[in-house]
Amino acid sequence: MWFNQVSAAPMPEYKKAWFRSKNFRNAVLALHPSRGPGEDRLQSLATPAAGPISPANRLWYKPKSEAPRL
Numbered sequence: 771m772w773f774n775q776v777s778a779a780p781m782p783e784y785k786k787a788w789f790r791s792k793n794f795r796n797a798v799l800a801l802h803p804s805r806g807p808g809e810d811r812l813q814s815l816a817t818p819a820a821g822p823i824s825p826a827n828r829l830w831y832k833p834k835s836e837a838p839r840l
Contacts, residue, residue, distance in 0.1 A: 773789035774781070788794045823831050 773795060775786065775789050777786075779786060825831050825833065
């Protein structure tokens, strides 16, 4: 999940202020279930992404790279 915090984003200033608020972002993330969305929708056949590059992209994906710690 990401929030558009760019100053030039085509949205009202009050919404940009929400996305810049750490309390708002934490509240939204707290609403997510502890399991990933793929686990529910894809009958546990999906796995969480460890980064922006899919394992299907064999040219760029590095399987030995460490997943980011949250």
